[in-house]
Amino acid sequence: MRLSAILPPLAVFALAALLSVVGARAAVGVVEDRSVTAVREALTDEGMSWTSVLGDGLQIILEGEAPSEAVRFRAITVAGTQVDASRVIDNMSVADPDGIAPPEFAIEILRNDGGVTLIGLVPETTDREAMADRISQLSGGITVTDLLESADHAAPESWRPALDFAISSLADLPRSKVSVTAGRVAIVAMTDSPEAKRRLESQLVQRRPDPVRLALDVSAPRPVITPFITRFVIDEDGARFEACAADSEETSRRISRAAREAGFEGSIVCPVGLGVPSRTWGEAVAQGIAAVGELGGGTVTLTDADVTLVAPVGTEQAMFDRVVGELGNDLPELFALEAVLPEPPDETEDEVAEFTATLSPEGLVQLRGRVADALMNTTAENYAKASFGSAEISMGTRISEEVPQGWSVRVLAAIEALSVLENGSVLVRPESFSVSGVSGRQQAQTEISQLLVEKLGPEAEFEVQVRYEESLDPIAALPTPEECLQQITTVTDGRKITFEPGSADITGEAQSVMDDIAEILRRCADLQVEVAGYTDSQGREEMNQRLSQDRAESVLRGLRERRVPVGSFRAVGYGEENPIADNETEEGREANRRIEFSLIDPEAEDAAAGDEETEPTAEVSESAETDGDGNDGDDEQD
Known part of the structure; x- marks a missing residue:
């Protein structure tokens, strides 16, 4: 076959092949462009604009740094919805895990009699x-169980102060749960009495470091009263309680009604506690009080289930027998009655044994009168030194064998009763025992009466007249939040917290005002205070608001520098809001430029949560104002 006959068909086939290749490549390019565009738009719609989409023929290549493995997988899935998943090539990387936010560090410290668990x-x-060794030492060497886990991340700055405060507080928290997070400690604890509760709360608040917020939930269960005692007396001085105990508020009210019917007119402090011998305690006490009222005097003492009725000297035998008989038959089951009709005193006795113990307001203890022997004299002196610590003991006793039986017990009881007082005296005689004075403990009179019943017996004659003075009570003497704010109002009356013009810098003249305010706040318990800044209406509103905020924060810094615990304080600038005077006059503008201290009311804030229209004054219960300097608005213009 000739070459000329072969070449034309070959040329036609070659041209067709070339055209097919060009057409195929063009088709692939169109598919590639459309696929890349579709995948890119889908990823952008899903918020994954960090991805880079490349086309390589029919393959789609994804590149870029995914924030996490989950996001990377999500990107592959989204791309697979636009093209066949087998065409998606993953060239993405995942961000360094060190950039991930650290976990929240937290510890629960559980302490009870069995030990401490972390x-x-x-x-x-x-x-x-x-840490476990330190907790064990602070908690008296008890066992510490470590169930903690750890993470290789840096701790927040406020983590260490919170943890140190929580651990140091465990010494005072024998039954508690302490929760620690960065900058916050929450304590749930139980104390033995309301007094211990108040004392613990005060100590924790005072020791709390500034950067740490403290949440307290301290409960005080009803105390265990042992022995369970009520003692009611009617004598020439009138009707009174020398001790009182109840198992419920209803019982306390029943005792109160019975006492008023017998002639009692004062206020009744009847502690409610555990340890009552019978549920019919209130009925028995009321019947005993009624018996004393019917006799026209005397004493009834209920010590657990024992009832002792002592009639006045000179009571007719017939009346005594009738009252005792009725009371003995009416008393609830379990209660046993002992009745005493004292004999008239022997007027032929030449000299009466006597012992006195006195405690002066300056702390001097004087012991005077008879003691049985030299050993008792030394015992009394040593007992007084142990009871009064570093107080000066003045001994004026004399040894005498002419003392009644049980005299030494009465002498030691006198010293112990005196130790409950801040100042006062105790007079001991063979047939009487009287205590008088003042104390900073609300239940001092009841405590002394319980002591004397236990030491001398329920039939013993004694009189306790102790006056409670709140000023001597270290807990009750703490000012209330409202009193603290009122004190700030008093010390700032006619004085100003002033600032440099157009600035948040406190002037030198105002430093003494800041010192006085800081001294008041350091004496107060844990306060939640808002330090609010206000300006007049001159100048631009947004500039006035910023200036008031800066000034409020400046005052807060000044208090912190003066060692005021301001962890629960906040600074808020209200600008020209809430004027208290007319801004059209210079005097009014001067009054409106001020710093105001307000107590934050958490309940009011919770009620106003979500309501942006609520006025700031609705969130405070009391407020104290101090004036600012002049020319707020003028300085902010231009």
């Missing part, structure tokens, strides 16, 4: 063994 997550750098 549960939670702490930084890897925490010396857990040293």
Whole structure:
């Protein structure tokens, strides 16, 4: 076959092949462009604009740094919805895990009589063994169980102060749960009495470091009263309680009604506690009081289930027998009655044994009168030194064998009763025992009466007249939040917290005002205070608001520098809001430029949550104002 006959068909086939290749490549390019565009738009719609989409023929290549493995997988899935998943090539990387936010470190410290248990997550750098040793030492050597886990992340700045405060507080928290997070400690604890509760709360608040917020939930269960005692007396001085105890508020009210019917007119402090011998305690006490009222005097003492009725000297035998008989038959089951009709005193006795113990307001203890022997004299002196600590003891006793039986017990009881007082005296005689004075303990009179019944017996004659003075009570003497705010109002009357013109810098003249305010706040318990800044209406509104905020924060810094615990304080600038005077006059503008201290009311804030229209004054219960300097608005113009 000739070459000329072969070449034309070959040329036609070659041209067709070339055209097919060009057409195929063009088709692939169109598919590639459309696929890349579709995948890119889908990823952008899903918020994954960080991805880079490339086309390589029919393959789609994804590149870029995914924030996490989950986001990377999501990107592949989204791309697979636009093209066949087998065409998606993953060239993405995942962000360094070190950039992930650290976990929240937290510890639960559980303490009871069995030991301390630690549960939670702490930084890897925490010396857990040293922490456990420190907790054990502070808690009296009890066992510490470590159930903590750790994470290799840096601890927040406020983590260490919170943890140190929580651990140091365990010494005062024998039954508690302490929760620690960065900058916050929450304590749930139980105390033995309301007094211990108040004392613990005050101590914790005072020791709390500034950067740490403290949440307290301290409960005080009803105290255990042992022995359970009520003692009611009617004598020439009138009707009174020398001791009182009840198992419920209803019982306390029943005792009160019975006492008023017998002639009692004062206020009744009848502590409610545990340890009552019978549910019919209130009925028995009311019947005993009624018996004393019917006799026209005397004493009834209920010590647990024992009832002792002592009639006045000179009571007719027939009346005594009738009242005692009725009371003995009416008393509830379990209660046993002992009745005493005292004999008239022997007027032929030449000299009466006597012992006195006195405590002066300056702390001097004087012991005077008879003691049985030299050993008792030494015992009394040593007992007084142990009871009064560093107080000066003045001994004026004399040894005498002519003392009645049980005299030494009465002498030691006198010293112990005196130790409950801030100042006062105790007079001991063979047939009487009287205590008088003042105390900073609300239940001092009841405590002394319980002591004397226990030491001398329920039939013993004694009189206790103790006056409670709140000023001597270290807990009750603490000012209330409202009183603290009122004190700030008093010290700032006619004085100003002033600032440099157009600035948040407190002037030198105002430093003494800041000192006085800081001294008041340091004496107060845990306060939640808002330091609010206000300006007049001159100048631009937004500039006035910013200036008032800066000035409020400046006052807060000044208090912190003066060692005021301001962790629960906040600074708020209200600008020209809430004027208290007319801004059209210079005097009014001067009054409106002020710093105001307000107590934050958490309940009011909770009620106003979500209501942006609520006025700031609705969130405070009391407020104290101090004036600012002049020319707020003028300085902010231009």
